Every structure is written in structure tokens, then in C-alpha cells.
Amino acid sequence: MVCYHFTDDSGYVVEKNINHYGSIAKGGFGLVIVEATAIDKSGRLSHDQLGLWEDGQIQGHSQIAACVHQENVPVVVQIHHAGVMGCAEEVVSSSVCTVNNKTARALTLEEIETIESQFVAAAKRAEQAGYDGVEIHGAHNYLLTQFLNSRVNQRTDAYGEDKLLIVKNVIQKIRACTKDDFIVGIRMGAYEPTIDQGIAHAKVFESLGFDYLNVSFGFSFQMDDPTPADYEFSPHVYGASQIAPHVNIPVFGVNQITNPAQAQAILTQGDLDMVCIGRGVLVNYNWANDAKANQDVGKCLYCPKCYWRIPMADCAGRRLYHKNKS
Numbered sequence: 441m442v443c444y445h446f447t448d449d450s451g452y453v454v455e456k457n458i459n460h461y462g463s464i465a466k467g468g469f470g471l472v473i474v475e476a477t478a479i480d481k482s483g484r485l486s487h488d489q490l491g492l493w494e495d496g497q498i499q500g501h502s503q504i505a506a507c508v509h510q511e512n513v514p515v516v517v518q519i520h521h522a523g524v525m526g527c528a529e530e531v532v533s534s535s536v537c538t539v540n541n542k543t544a545r546a547l548t549l550e551e552i553e554t555i556e557s558q559f560v561a562a563a564k565r566a567e568q569a570g571y572d573g574v575e576i577h578g579a580h581n582y583l584l585t586q587f588l589n590s591r592v593n594q595r596t597d598a599y600g601e602d603k604l605l606i607v608k609n610v611i612q613k614i615r616a617c618t619k620d621d622f623i624v625g626i627r628m629g630a631y632e633p634t635i636d637q638g639i640a641h642a643k644v645f646e647s648l649g650f651d652y653l654n655v656s657f658g659f660s661f662q663m664d665d666p667t668p669a670d671y672e673f674s675p676h677v678y679g680a681s682q683i684a685p686h687v688n689i690p691v692f693g694v695n696q697i698t699n700p701a702q703a704q705a706i707l708t709q710g711d712l713d714m715v716c717i718g719r720g721v722l723v724n725y726n727w728a729n730d731a732k733a734n735q736d737v738g739k740c741l742y743c744p745k746c747y748w749r750i751p752m753a754d755c756a757g758r759r760l761y762h763k764n765k766s
């Protein structure tokens with residue numbers, strides 16, 4: 441979960457980031473996934489996004505990794521390029537593409553190769569920082585979804601013929617330069633643009649050697665959502681549960697999982713291996729310990745001000761949780 445306005449334009453980790461992840465690590469979770477971290481300054485989502493685009497940024501990340509490891513919790517960092525969703529003056533994508541009145545130009549072949557190298561360099565830096573692995577951000581409308589989604593990717597070259605080529609190159613190059621047990625997961629879209637395509641992508645990702653699939657939405661402006669009207673969880677969880685039977689690597693489900701009973705039901709019924717808690721953790725760092733102890737885990741009120749950068753202390757759900765606790 442990107443922590444807007446913790447850091448500044450430098451993208452360097454600050455003490456707030458370290459304390460944030462240290463607190464989450466104490467919360468009883470099985471894995472910490474550090475927020476979307478930019479592989480290049482020009483590919484940022486926001487001017488105050490964390491970065492791993494230069495060696496000087498390794499030191500701060502090593503402090504995050506160390507404080508999470510102190511609690512015996514594994515930790516990976518998500519590596520990210522925003523593509524058309526970026527904050528730069530000039531944004532890029534697989535093809536010419538417009539979102540929110542911003543039009544991206546198509547990347548040249550040379551630029552795509554540079555971006556692949558930037559993903560690899562960021563992964564290498566993550567390894568040097570002591571992270572257990574990286575999660576490649578291939579979801580939520582960002583650059584890799586703009587290649588994976590056939591309604592967005594209109595290229596006629598190799599990256600259009602094989603919509604997964606950029607992801608294939610990135611993981612192969614990361615594997616070639618990191619240690620054997622370095623975890624490489626991917627956050628992927630279930631409907632890219634259809635569930636059949638999502639399942640097909642998942643199978644290829646497994647064959648490429650990804651260690652896990654963290655399933656969410658892909659390019660959400662171009663997708664067919666087949667979730668039955670009476671399905672009791674989110675369409676994201678539905679997508680994950682449709683993908684899980686087709687692969688033998690761990691599949692994570694996410695979105696609007698608000699209490700431990702729901703989490704358990706999703707794991708069992710959806711045949712999933714892990715559930716991710718996002719906004720619930722912003723409300724309550726201790727979510728998983730509270731769940732295990734049958735205590736109130738708190739509640740996100742879906743306001744949705746956290747998307748709009750309010751300081752965490754102003755989160756109404758968080759205030760309510762702490763009020764009820766005291």
C-alpha cells in the first residue's frame with residue numbers, strides 16, 4: 441500500500457517507512473509485501489513514491505527488510521512502472537492509450553528493453569537490500585497490464601505478437617542474476633480482458649517460474665467481469681478462485697476481506713493459499729494477531745480517502761478501531 445507523502449521526490453526510504461513496516465511485521469502476518477516501488481523516476485505514479493532506481497536507495501530498503509526480518513516475517517518489495525498512469529509530463533505505454541484525459545505514446549523497442557533492464561536492476565537492488573524477493577506489479581492499470589491486456593496492446597512487433605514477452609524477459613533476466621531462492625511473484629489481473637485470458641496468463645506465469653500469483657484487477661478500464669451477481673466476495677477474489685485450480689503455485693486473493701471468518705471462507709471455498717489484507721492493515725497494524733486471538737480487527741469504512749492521500753492518523757476507520765480498543 442503506497443504511503444503517499446511519507447518520502448519526497450528523492451524516493452528514498454525515511455524513518456516513517458521503516459516504522460510503518462516494522463509495526464506491520466509485529467502484527468502477526470505471514471508475509472509483508474512492501475508498497476509499489478518505482479524502477480525509474482520517469483515511471484512513477486506519484487512524485488513521493490518510494491524508489492529502487494539507484495544504488496543509494498538500497499540502504500533505506502535494507503532497514504525495512506531488517507526490521508521485518510527481526511520479527512521473523514519474510515518480506516518482498518513490489519517493483520513498479522506506472523505507464524499511462526504515471527505522473528510524468530510525458531507518459532508511455534505499450535501503444536497510444538488515453539486514461540483520465542492523459543495520452544501515452546507508444547514505447548520504442550529500445551525503450552522497452554531499457555524498462556526491462558530497470559526492472560531487473562531494481563530486483564537486484566532489492567536482493568542487495570536483503571529482501572526475500574520481489575513482486576512484479578502486473579496489475580491495477582499500470583505499465584505491464586498495458587502490455588498484457590490485448591485491448592490496450594495494439595503493437596505489431598514481437599511485444600504485440602506475444603503480449604507476455606515483457607514479463608517473460610523480466611523474470612528470465614531476474615532469475616539469471618539473483619540467487620536461487622530469491623522469491624519472484626507477480627501481482628496480476630484476473631480479467632485481462634477476460635477470465636479465460638487471465639487463466640491463460642496464470643499458466644504461462646507458472647511455467648516461467650513465478651513463485652506465486654497475487655491476483656487482483658488488471659487493466660480495469662478494459663475488462664469483462666464475469667462474477668455472478670450472487671457471489672459473496674469481491675470480483676477480485678472470484679478471479680483468483682477461478683485461476684487457482686489451473687496452477688500449482690500459491691495463489692493469493694485480495695479485496696474487501698474485512699474479517700477473519702471471511703478470510704477463512706475464501707481460503708477454503710476459493711481453494712486459495714493466502715489472503716492479502718490492504719486497507720484493513722492501514723486501520724489496524726495488528727490485524728492478524730487480533731484475528732488469531734478472536735479480537736476485533738477493526739474496519740475500513742471505505743470512505744475512500746486513503747486513495748487521496750490523507751495522513752494515516754486521519755483515517756476514520758483507524759480512529760474508530762483505537763477508540764473502541766481504549
Ligand SMILES: Cc1cc2nc3c(=O)[nH]c(=O)nc-3n(C[C@H](O)[C@H](O)[C@H](O)COP(=O)(O)O)c2cc1C
Pocket residue numbers: 441442443475476518577580627656694695696697716717718719720746747
Ligand atoms: C491507499 C492505497 C494504496 C495502495 N497501494 C498499492 C500498492 O502499492 N500496490 C498494489 O499492488 N496495490 C495497492 N493498493 C491496492 C491494495 O493492495 C488492495 O488490492 C486493495 O486496497 C484492495 O484490498 P483491501 O480491500 O484489503 O484494501 C492500494 C490501495 C490503497 C487504498
